[in-house]
Amino acid sequence: MTINDCGVEILNNKSYLIENLVEKSHENGMKIVGDNKDTRCMPKIWKNRITSCGFNGILGIGDQCEPDIRGNVIDANRKAGIKLCEMATGHIGGTSKEDLQMFIKQLPLP
Numbered sequence: 001m002t003i004n005d006c007g008v009e010i011l012n013n014k015s016y017l018i019e020n021l022v023e024k025s026h027e028n029g030m031k032i033v034g035d036n037k038d039t040r041c042m043p044k045i046w047k048n049r050i051t052s053c054g055f056n057g058i059l060g061i062g063d064q065c066e067p068d069i070r071g072n073v074i075d076a077n078r079k080a081g082i083k084l085c086e087m088a089t090g091h092i093g094g095t096s097k098e099d100l101q102m103f104i105k106q107l108p109l110p
Contacts, residue, residue: 020048
């Protein structure tokens, strides 16, 4: 995804974003919003490259926002690489071999 307002926007769901390229977004590369009290926003954001965005690489907003952010390359953004605000929490880390194997087991079968 290149030259967008916001590259990816996730609203109150449990999406899987794996191995994407988001670059030159005018705003945030990825925006994750968890503001619905009835559901938790828990996307898995793994092995993406987010670069040269006008604001943050990844922005998480809301008290129901709980992203799992691992193994991403985030660089050359104008503000933060990853910003969690308004009570958002998340797991931010690398990808060990054990982490990747656990993640693959959680994926739904086609």
